[in-house]
Amino acid sequence: MNTLHIMLPYEYVISHIDLTWSDILFALEHNLMAKNAAVKYAYDVIEKEEKPTQTVLSLAWVNNDAEIDFYLNELTNQIVEQEDNTLQEKFLYLLLNWIFEHKEQFSDPLQMVEIIYVDFDYPEEISNFVRYMPSSEHRLNSVEASIDRLFKNWEMYLRAAKIKFSK
Known part of the structure; x- marks a missing residue:
């Protein structure tokens, strides 16, 4: 889907749309954002939510792509998927x-x-x-x-x- 290989910066994306975990997953699956966007979003969720889930807290501290994929899949399985x-x-x-x-x-x-x-x-x-x-x-x-x-x-x-x- 991303023949142009444009990687949208996380800061750019959050300045233009209300981001969701489904958005992050979609962007990563289609190489539209870097993997660390999931970690950055986890930090933002921790700042905004009074009681973030353990999965979000864990994602904020990962340091490799396999762990990012694992926690992101956990998070997106817990939410209602966007179309x-x-x-x-x-x-x-x-x-x-x-x-x-x-x-x-x-x-x-x-x-x-x-x-x-x-x-x-x-x-x-x-x-x-x-x-x-x-x-x-x-x-x-x-x-x-x-x-x-x-x-x-x-x-x-x-x-x-x-x-x-x-x-």
């Missing part, structure tokens, strides 16, 4: 937002959108800013104007997704 579609939509938003915020660092950010479009199994909600997809909007007179419209559509998607997923 895979919701998890996927959250990380679609986060990846696209990350690229948009850092677009100057990439030679072709719209190509990255195209790769994500394929990686996430062609989500309809982003098709209006994928270059090769047909547009229902009227034709523009120049390539530059068309590209500007793609970026505006991308930005509109991000605004709507931010409302849906933001803290």
Whole structure:
């Protein structure tokens, strides 16, 4: 799913969405965040909750990937799972937002959108800013104007997704 190999920093993710254990598990299974995100989240849970579980306390002190996997599986087995579609939509938003915020660092950010479009199994909600997809909007007179419209559509998607997923 993560052909671009973008690892979203934990601090970035928590600044954009309300994170859950299901989100952490999804992100780790799809290589969207580093394993230590689970440990960092455990620390955050300990700070916020009056009586964190022993599993959360144990996870906060692990130092290898196998232990992280063990405790994370324990935690996610104890909770009601989020729908895979919701998890996927959250990380679609986060990846696209990350690229948009850092677009100057990439030679072709719209190509990255195209790769994500394929990686996430062609989500309809982003098709209006994928270059090769047909547009229902009227034709523009120049390539530059068309590209500007793609970026505006991308930005509109991000605004709507931010409302849906933001803290």
